[in-house]
Amino acid sequence: MNDILPALFHMLVFPGGLFAVAAGLLLKGLDRRVEARLQRRVGPPLLQPVFDLIKLAGKETLIPATANRAAFLTAPLIGFTGMAVCAALIPVSGAYSGLAGMGDMLVLFYLLPLPAIALMVGGSASSSPFGALGFSREMCLMLAYEIPLLAVLLAVAMRVGAAVGGGAELSLSAVAAHQIAHGQFIADPVMWPAFIAYLLFLPGTMGVPPFDVPEAETEIIEGPLLEYSGPALGFFHLTSALKSVVVLGLGVAMFFPAPVPGGAFVNVLWFLCKCAGLMLVSLTVVKSATGRFRVDQAFTFYLRYPAPLALASLILVWQGA
Amino acid sequence: MSSLDNPTSTLPIGPVHVALEEPMYFRLDVEGETVRGVELTAGHVHRGMEALALRRTLFQNIVLTERVCSLCSNSHPFTYCMAVENLAGIPVPERALYLRVMAEEIKRVSSHLFNLAVLAHIIGFKSLFMHVMEVREIMQDVKETLYGNRMDLAANCIGGVKYDMDAELTRFLLSSLDRVEGAVRKIAKIYGSDVMILRRTRGVGLFGREDARGLAVVGPVARGSGLPLDVRREAPYAAYPRLSFEVVTEQDGDVHSRAMVRMREMEVSIDILRQCARDLPAGPLSVLLPEIPAGEALARSEAPRGELVYYLRTDGTETPNRLKWRVPSYMNWDALGVMMKDCKVSDIPLIVNSIDPCISCTER
Numbered sequence: 131m132n133d134i135l136p137a138l139f140h141m142l143v144f145p146g147g148l149f150a151v152a153a154g155l156l157l158k159g160l161d162r163r164v165e166a167r168l169q170r171r172v173g174p175p176l177l178q179p180v181f182d183l184i185k186l187a188g189k190e191t192l193i194p195a196t197a198n199r200a201a202f203l204t205a206p207l208i209g210f211t212g213m214a215v216c217a218a219l220i221p222v223s224g225a226y227s228g229l230a231g232m233g234d235m236l237v238l239f240y241l242l243p244l245p246a247i248a249l250m251v252g253g254s255a256s257s258s259p260f261g262a263l264g265f266s267r268e269m270c271l272m273l274a275y276e277i278p279l280l281a282v283l284l285a286v287a288m289r290v291g292a293a294v295g296g297g298a299e300l301s302l303s304a305v306a307a308h309q310i311a312h313g314q315f316i317a318d319p320v321m322w323p324a325f326i327a328y329l330l331f332l333p334g335t336m337g338v339p340p341f342d343v344p345e346a347e348t349e350i351i352e353g354p355l356l357e358y359s360g361p362a363l364g365f366f367h368l369t370s371a372l373k374s375v376v377v378l379g380l381g382v383a384m385f386f387p388a389p390v391p392g393g394a395f396v397n398v399l400w401f402l403c404k405c406a407g408l409m410l411v412s413l414t415v416v417k418s419a420t421g422r423f424r425v426d427q428a429f430t431f432y433l434r435y436p437a438p439l440a441l442a443s444l445i446l447v448w449q450g451a
Numbered sequence: 452m453s454s455l456d457n458p459t460s461t462l463p464i465g466p467v468h469v470a471l472e473e474p475m476y477f478r479l480d481v482e483g484e485t486v487r488g489v490e491l492t493a494g495h496v497h498r499g500m501e502a503l504a505l506r507r508t509l510f511q512n513i514v515l516t517e518r519v520c521s522l523c524s525n526s527h528p529f530t531y532c533m534a535v536e537n538l539a540g541i542p543v544p545e546r547a548l549y550l551r552v553m554a555e556e557i558k559r560v561s562s563h564l565f566n567l568a569v570l571a572h573i574i575g576f577k578s579l580f581m582h583v584m585e586v587r588e589i590m591q592d593v594k595e596t597l598y599g600n601r602m603d604l605a606a607n608c609i610g611g612v613k614y615d616m617d618a619e620l621t622r623f624l625l626s627s628l629d630r631v632e633g634a635v636r637k638i639a640k641i642y643g644s645d646v647m648i649l650r651r652t653r654g655v656g657l658f659g660r661e662d663a664r665g666l667a668v669v670g671p672v673a674r675g676s677g678l679p680l681d682v683r684r685e686a687p688y689a690a691y692p693r694l695s696f697e698v699v700t701e702q703d704g705d706v707h708s709r710a711m712v713r714m715r716e717m718e719v720s721i722d723i724l725r726q727c728a729r730d731l732p733a734g735p736l737s738v739l740l741p742e743i744p745a746g747e748a749l750a751r752s753e754a755p756r757g758e759l760v761y762y763l764r765t766d767g768t769e770t771p772n773r774l775k776w777r778v779p780s781y782m783n784w785d786a787l788g789v790m791m792k793d794c795k796v797s798d799i800p801l802i803v804n805s806i807d808p809c810i811s812c813t814e815r
Contacts, residue, residue, distance in 0.1 A: 165577075169581040170585065171581065259460060259463070260462070263462070263481075263484070263796060339575045339577075340575070340647065342575060343797075351468065418577065418578040420575075420576065420647050421574035421575045421579070421645075421651060422574050422647075422651075423651075424650075424651065424795060424797045425484065425797065427650060
């Protein structure tokens with residue numbers, strides 16, 4: 131019982147739940163603002179994602195007559211809870227070391243696809259043909275980007291494991307602690323291919339251009355999200371905000387977790403800054419410089435570039451370079 | 452939806468769809484991501500304009516035809532006026548002929564820029580979309596300065612034009628053209644070399660030279676398939692016989708070559724505009740009109756989307772007996788069936804956009 135209360139706190143308040151939602155929405159606002167500036171637009175206010183959510187909360191959730199009601203309404207919650215748990219696993223160096231003793235990198239790998247699965251469940255439950263198309267596209271894309279992710283996670287785990295006495299170190303807080311003590315992986319040439327692979331993984335998992343295939347607005351009019359409205363749609367947006375904190379935070383923890391001197395509060399801010407930096411590089415700039423792949427092109431892209439890069443790091447680590 | 456015996460399912464696109472600028476309904480039979488059959492349904496923006504034209508006078512119909520559609524809003528009254536002039540044998544002053552060409556080419560540049568911007572929008576390239584629309588804004592400013600309007604120019608009247616150019620306006624036009632030309636060259640380079648655009652448009656929506664001849668397509672669709680069809684060259688009208696210009700063609704017949712035809716045509720149009728500004732003769736803008744006799748006449752012109760034909764029959768009264776027009780999109784429409792054969796669902800909006808359909812024109 132004593133373990134459960136702090137764990138719940140971490141999942142619901144900090145760094146999961148409330149904190150991650152707030153951070154995710156802020157990051158989204160920043161993303162939209164910077165993208166607008168890159169396109170010489172003014173862009174919405176920083177808090178626009180929050181306003182959007184408030185508006186959605188006050189609206190009616192319409193359920194298509196032919197939809198499977200239960201699955202249609204549960205799907206948004208699946209993704210949301212999955213991401214709230216994930217957020218609690220991300221260490222914020224200098225402020226929070228992650229839920230200890232849970233082999234968290236494996237858990238993360240299993241939980242990360244949940245929002246995509248939620249999207250697929252929701253899309254097929256909505257009984258819309260666009261949802262069905264979105265389902266198959268999401269599935270295809272997920273298969274493609276999970277491969278480099280797995281290789282990156284393994285490369286990081288084995289790199290730390292090799293340093294502390296063989297095997298793989300699957301605790302994210304240990305990974306972060308090791309780097310703080312022995313230098314960050316972003317400065318380690320062996321890990322550079324893995325870092326690049328992770329940068330390429332981010333737009334795919336976040337579903338932004340050039341990998342926004344499952345929701346392609348001009349092709350299948352947002353696919354699985356098409357039939358969603360009101361709070362249910364809001365939950366999908368919340369999930370996406372949470373997920374951005376999780377994947378960006380995971381990137382920070384795996385490659386440049388070092389804290390700055392100062393208290394916990396300063397380090398939380400520092401963590402957010404690093405997330406924002408990672409987001410601007412891997413999502414915002416990429417998104418405003420590219421169009422959209424076709425689903426087959428996106429699939430081959432992931433097999434052709436990020437997967438070999440991540441594997442290269444993995445092999446180098448394995449060979450003890 | 453799908454069953455084991457019948458692997459296809461039905462996908463409705465439209466009548467309201469993000470990628471379509473106007474209402475149009477496509478009923479697609481898809482097998483996974485591949486399109487197996489297309490059924491087109493139109494009629495959502497039918498406004499009964501041809502019937503309306505019979506209840507308006509010959510002069511009021513200039514205003515009416517200008518409102519057929521917004522992107523080719525100059526071509527319609529222009530061709531209509533030519534039909535009336537052909538019928539009554541009205542000699543249009545030389546200066547007016549040049550000014551008519553200028554209005555037409557300015558509209559062509561902004562129409563093509565709009566279509567190319569939408570192409571970027573469809574493949575999700577939002578920054579490029581914003582950039583091309585920003586360049587188009589220069590042309591919109593030109594229209595607003597010269598004609599007082601951003602879309603409907605109201606440049607034509609029977610027997611001449613309603614506006615004039617002075618030295619200051621000419622200077623403004625030429626300096627704007629310089630800016631647009633530089634920007635268009637840059638955009639052309641992006642469309643011709645950006646990996647993302649090439650991957651999405653090359654080899655998509657193939658439409659061969661023989662298909663083009665068989666379906667009698669017109670405008671950039673025909674020219675994108677290697678057919679050098681251009682009314683400005685085949686049956687020169689207005690000041691075109693005295694201007695030198697190239698008929699742009701591309702050989703590949705895919706979405707990319709149709710886009711590149713439009714791209715290069717903009718440079719041709721800019722060149723035509725410069726020639727007009729240089730050679731603009733002095734003289735009156737319009738002539739006094741004679742009585743319009745009973746009779747029938749035809750006029751055709753090259754609108755941004757291709758050949759536009761106007762047929763007019765009068766009975767000596769001030770209202771026409773019959774006014775009928777055939778728009779380029781009507782001719783290009785059937786080409787969609789060939790282009791969409793076995794294409795991917797993601798390519799549908801691209802293919803539809805590549806014929807630059809004007810649904811308001813087609814259904815009027």
